[in-house]
Amino acid sequence: MRLLLYTGKGGVGKTTTAAATAALAAERGLRSLVVSADAAHSLGDVLGERLGAEPRRLGARFDALEVDARHVVDTVWGRVRAYAVDLLRHQGMDEVLAEELALLPGAEELATLVCVESWAQSGDYDLIVVDCAPTGSTLRLVTLPELMHGGLRWLLRLQRAAAHVVEPLARGLVGVPLPSPGVYAEAEELLYRTLHRLRARLLGRSTSVRLVVTPESMVIDEARRALTELCLFQLASDAVVLNRMLPEAALREDFFRAWGPAQAARRAEVERIFAPLACLEAPLQPDEVRGLEALAAHGRALFGERDPAARLGESARLRFERDAEGGRLRLPLPGVDPGALEVARVDDELVVGFEGARRKIALPTGLAKLDVSGVAYHGGELVVSFALAEAPAA
Amino acid sequence: MRVLLHTGKGGVGKTTLALASALAAARHGHRVCVLSTDPAHSLADALASPVGPNARRVTPGVWAREIRAQVELDRGWQSVQAWLRELLREEADALVAEELLAFPGIEELVALRAVREVEQTGDFDLCIVDCAPTGSTLRMLRFPDALRIFMEHFFDLERRGARLLRPLMRGFEAGRLIPREDFFDAFERLYEEIDDVRRILLDEARTSARLVVNPTRVIVDETRRSFAYLSLYGVATDAVLVNRVMPEAVGGGYFERWLALEREELAAIEASFPVPIRRVPLQPREVIGVDALEALGRDLFGDIDPAARLAEGRPIRIRRGGGRTRLEIDLPGISKEEIDVLARGHDLHLRVRDGRRTISLPDSLAGRPIERVRLQEPVLEIVFGERGEA
Numbered sequence: 001m002r003l004l005l006y007t008g009k010g011g012v013g014k015t016t017t018a019a020a021t022a023a024l025a026a027e028r029g030l031r032s033l034v035v036s037a038d039a040a041h042s043l044g045d046v047l048g049e050r051l052g053a054e055p056r057r058l059g060a061r062f063d064a065l066e067v068d069a070r071h072v073v074d075t076v077w078g079r080v081r082a083y084a085v086d087l088l089r090h091q092g093m094d095e096v097l098a099e100e101l102a103l104l105p106g107a108e109e110l111a112t113l114v115c116v117e118s119w120a121q122s123g124d125y126d127l128i129v130v131d132c133a134p135t136g137s138t139l140r141l142v143t144l145p146e147l148m149h150g151g152l153r154w155l156l157r158l159q160r161a162a163a164h165v166v167e168p169l170a171r172g173l174v175g176v177p178l179p180s181p182g183v184y185a186e187a188e189e190l191l192y193r194t195l196h197r198l199r200a201r202l203l204g205r206s207t208s209v210r211l212v213v214t215p216e217s218m219v220i221d222e223a224r225r226a227l228t229e230l231c232l233f234q235l236a237s238d239a240v241v242l243n244r245m246l247p248e249a250a251l252r253e254d255f256f257r258a259w260g261p262a263q264a265a266r267r268a269e270v271e272r273i274f275a276p277l278a279c280l281e282a283p284l285q286p287d288e289v290r291g292l293e294a295l296a297a298h299g300r301a302l303f304g305e306r307d308p309a310a311r312l313g314e315s316a317r318l319r320f321e322r323d324a325e326g327g328r329l330r331l332p333l334p335g336v337d338p339g340a341l342e343v344a345r346v347d348d349e350l351v352v353g354f355e356g357a358r359r360k361i362a363l364p365t366g367l368a369k370l371d372v373s374g375v376a377y378h379g380g381e382l383v384v385s386f387a388l389a390e391a392p393a394a
Numbered sequence: 395m396r397v398l399l400h401t402g403k404g405g406v407g408k409t410t411l412a413l414a415s416a417l418a419a420a421r422h423g424h425r426v427c428v429l430s431t432d433p434a435h436s437l438a439d440a441l442a443s444p445v446g447p448n449a450r451r452v453t454p455g456v457w458a459r460e461i462r463a464q465v466e467l468d469r470g471w472q473s474v475q476a477w478l479r480e481l482l483r484e485e486a487d488a489l490v491a492e493e494l495l496a497f498p499g500i501e502e503l504v505a506l507r508a509v510r511e512v513e514q515t516g517d518f519d520l521c522i523v524d525c526a527p528t529g530s531t532l533r534m535l536r537f538p539d540a541l542r543i544f545m546e547h548f549f550d551l552e553r554r555g556a557r558l559l560r561p562l563m564r565g566f567e568a569g570r571l572i573p574r575e576d577f578f579d580a581f582e583r584l585y586e587e588i589d590d591v592r593r594i595l596l597d598e599a600r601t602s603a604r605l606v607v608n609p610t611r612v613i614v615d616e617t618r619r620s621f622a623y624l625s626l627y628g629v630a631t632d633a634v635l636v637n638r639v640m641p642e643a644v645g646g647g648y649f650e651r652w653l654a655l656e657r658e659e660l661a662a663i664e665a666s667f668p669v670p671i672r673r674v675p676l677q678p679r680e681v682i683g684v685d686a687l688e689a690l691g692r693d694l695f696g697d698i699d700p701a702a703r704l705a706e707g708r709p710i711r712i713r714r715g716g717g718r719t720r721l722e723i724d725l726p727g728i729s730k731e732e733i734d735v736l737a738r739g740h741d742l743h744l745r746v747r748d749g750r751r752t753i754s755l756p757d758s759l760a761g762r763p764i765e766r767v768r769l770q771e772p773v774l775e776i777v778f779g780e781r782g783e784a
Contacts, residue, residue, distance in 0.1 A: 009434070010404010010527055011608075040403070040528070042612050134404040134434065134527060216680055218409070221439040250648040255641060258678050287651045358464060 001120050001206060002127045002309045006241075008212035009222045010134040013243040015042050016289050016298065017212050017282070018131035019064070021308045023292055024299030026062035030126040030309055033119055036066040037112035038133040048291045055119070059292045063125075065115075072111035108133070113198045120201065127309045208238035208311060211274070215245060215266035224273055224335050229357050231315060231332050239278040239312040241302065242270055247283045273335065278312035316381070320364050326387035327367045338377040343384060345372050350384060395513045396701050397594060399629070401525040401620065402606035403613045407637040409436040410681050410690065411606050411674075412524040413458075415700040417684065418691030419520050420455030422699040427518040428458040431505035431534070432526035435460040442683045453684060457518070459508070466504045502534040503584075506591045513594070520701045528620045532749070535627045538592035539751065598630035598708050605634045605667075609659040618666055618727025622772075623749045625709035625724045632705040635694065636663060636673040666726050668772055669705040710753065719759060719778045726772035735776055737764050742776070 006018040015036065022034040033055055036043035043066055044051040049058055053068035116128060201207060209230055211223045223240065230237055245267070251260045271279050282302040289298045299308060306312065316332035331352065333341075342353040348368035349360045373387035400412040409430070416426045427449060430437045437458050438445040445452075447466070449459040512521045525531040595601045603624050607617045617634070624631050640649065640656055663671055674694045681690050691700070698704075713720045725733070725746060734745040740760040742753045765779035 010406070011613075012405060040616055045612055217442075217682055218436055218439040218680070219405075222434055222436065225434075247648070253644055253647055253649065255644045255678060262679065286648055288655065355462070 001123075001125060003116065003120060003130070003201065003204075003207040004127070004309070005130045005132055005207070005209045006212055007132040007209060007226060008134070009219045012212045012214050012219055013282075014038075014134075014212050015046050015131045016295070017210075017241050017243060017302070018129045019043060019046050020282075020289070020295045020299035020302060022064075022127065022129040023059070023062060023295040024303055025127050025129075025308045026059060027296050027299075028307070029061070031061045031124065032127045032129065033063045033065070033125045034129045034131065035112070035116060035119075036064075036131045037108070038131060039069065039108050040133075041066040043131055046290060046295070053115075055124075062292065067108070067112050067115050069108040069111040072114050075114075113202075114194065117198055117201055203234055203236075205236075207236065209235050210239045210241060211237060211277075212241045212243055213270060214243050215263045215270075217266070220266060220270060220273070225355075227274065227315070228333050228335055228354075231334065232352065232354075232357055232359050234318050236317065237277055237313075237315045239280055240270060240274040242267060242279060242281045244284040245281050250284065276313055277315060280306075280312070318361070320367060322366050326370050326373065326385065328386065329361070329363070329367065329382075329384045331361070331382040331384075332380060333377075333382050334380040336377070336382075341375075341377060341382065343372075343375045343382070352382065395519055395521055395600070397509060397521045397523065397601040398701070399523045399525055399531070399595075399601065399603045400606055400635075401528050401531040401603060403616050404527040406606045406608045406613060408432075408527075408606045409440045409524050410687065411604075411635050411637055411694065412522050413437070413440055413452075413687045414674075414681075414691035414694055415604070416456050416458075416520075416522045416691075417453065417688045418695045419522075419700045420453060421688075421691075422701065424455065424520045424699075424701050425518045426456045426520045426522060427512045428452075428456065428522045428524060429505075429508055429512065430458075430460045430524040431508070431531075432524060433463070434526075435462075437524060440682060440687065461505050461508045463504045466507070502537040503588065505534055506537060506588055507584075509594065510587055510591050528616065528623075532620070532623050532627070535595065535624070535629055536749075536751075538588050538595070539627075596628045598632075599703070601629065602632035602703060602705075603629050605631055607634060607636055607663065608638045609636060609640075609656040609663065611655070611659055614659050614662055614666075615727065619747065621667060622725040622728045622746055626744060626746050626749050626751050628710055628751075628753075630705075630707065630709050631667075631669055632703055632707075633669055634663065634667045634671050636660070636671060638676040639673050641675045666772065668707065668724055668726070672704075712756070712759070718765070719762075721759070721776045721778070723774045723776075724772050725769070725774045728769070728772075728774075730769045733767070733769065733774060735764060735767050737762070737778075 004018075004021065006014045006021070008014050015038070019034050022032040026032040034043065036051070041051070043064060047058060047064055049056065049064070051064050051066045053065060053071055055063035055065045057063050112130065112132075116130060119125060120128060211227060213219050213223045227237060246256060246259055246263060250256055251263075267279075267281075280302055282298065285294075285298065289295060302308075318332070319330045321328045321330065329350065333354070336354050340354045342351070342358075344351040346360070348363050348365075350363055350372075351358065351360050353359070367386045370386035371389040372384060374383075374385040376383045376385075398412075398415065400408045400415070402408050409432075412428060416428045419426050428437065430445075435445070437460055441452060441458065443452075444450070445458045445460050447460060447462050449457045452458050509521060509523065512518055525534070605617050605621060605624075607613050621631055621634075639660065640653055644653065646653070660673075672694055674690060677686075677690070679686070681687060694700075707724070710721065710723050713722060721742070723744075728746055732747045734743075736743040737755070740755050742755050742759075744751050744753065759778055762778040762781050764776055766775075766777040768775045768777070
């Protein structure tokens, strides 16, 4: 089962590209599902059909669905949510508001992951293509399992400690309803099993992210930063799609004369920045791309003879190396300002941060017992060297 | 200080037009601070020069700053952090602040707080906010209300509870689970700050939203709903800015079909928003750097001061006439089936599609029955009857 996630700045054509990929793959024999994960769903518009939370068959081997966050979250988080709503209502809060406040942070992102995972496990599909929300939320999506792990862990600890000691007192004093043991069980299930499974799926070899860009600097800049963050969280990207390239016929228009050279420069920039990812190109079509047939045709323009589901290229991954003197961690982080990089060692984890993003990387036992002896950034890679701790100088 | 919120669907050019507006306002003598609250910041890309979490001067009258939730959390709320750290001391966890990002509303909170910070410096008379795409922006605007409800229902309770429990728990390991008094003080200060921002945002004389669109159907449809949600939350939209209008000069040829589609959408835009529409054409080159942005700002506003209120309306207003009192809200692009109205005492509960709000009714309307709800595109009218009538 192959999983493809399409992301990029808003308005670049993610939905069209994702649907075109699935349409072409279906035409070529793969059982394909395209999933819209953007709360502002536009997949239905592109396909010219109404979609729901269950897959809808729109052509041979081609299904589509739009994630319904509330429904999915209720199935994995229902009891905890119900407790939260209960608690809020107990305090005299309006039911509707209580419902809203009790929504899990990152609910939409979580719902997408859970939904994709369940269809991935169903065995009904060879390919699932996800049309993600714009870059910011996509990054939230891929980092959610880690982020939530941290947040949930201390929430659980807090609640458990509170339940054992404080709440018997608190109940007497302020009359707060207590969570049933099932609430904790469900929170733990979510924490230790579901998140783990989702993370494994995201990091698996059959999952790739594809970045969609248009030939505009602002769009390319954002995609570049997205790629760096994807690398930081160890998600593999395989291709960049350069969308809405003006064809010759369009460039002949007087108004667009200056675009020809600019577009060529952006293309060269994309190829340079995103190598070794594959760079695919799609033209701006003379009309809106709507309906399955138009999408499959758009897919053919984009992929040509290539297999749309193949791993088209490979971004470098995090590596650990050992040698006699110590070892190294190599983390590809293309296009980062080395001055903005922060690296810190906290017990057997390495904390790496730059600009808005920060991540903890668990060190393998071999490296965990060594000390950090150097940090360098070259060739788009962060290299952290480890060596045996030296005896403190007398 | 005036606040202009620039929002709209992803990729329509919010950042570009926010900066163009800022530069145009500076020509009118305003001292402008541009804040980006979109976690995927683009200010630096549009200016082609670095912008960071500290305000940075772009031109003599314009400063720019990117709000990064993590940096702000690292910086502030020390007592909250200190409490959390103490609480979790078993882990000696240095990254607690970051994990807070997993909780709802934190990013919105940080963004709102920044608006107030800009006002408090006293250095600016215009704050232009380059918002995240519409969904997150609406969440941000919804946040002060949610916080107010939390404060009204829980805060005092929690505080009282903690005061009672603290002496009892002294000496017990679990005693540190009870927040110290200064934690509550910090929280209360925070609440007051956010409530300040709420007052700024809901005052149409001070804050206006500007919706950025492109003339394509999907974008216009979504923007109509955004306008409705903004009205519902009490934020006044005073203009719609249409970006990337294909110039007539493009003519037929390859773009014939696109031009025809655009004309339809431009007509739909004029027809559906009850505020002034300003247009800027698609540029033959990417708009990057101060000079290009300044030129675009001149195109967009001409001699008009971008800081001015471009429309006088209030999103929610009370009208009297014919012996009846009506509450009116501008809700373009919403159908009657998507609206629910319920009056209960002092509260008017409103649901519009996925948006909900509880509006506090003035005394003159509290307790009166709703006589009729009527949608006269784009205005929703709620007519109240007399007390005691059924």
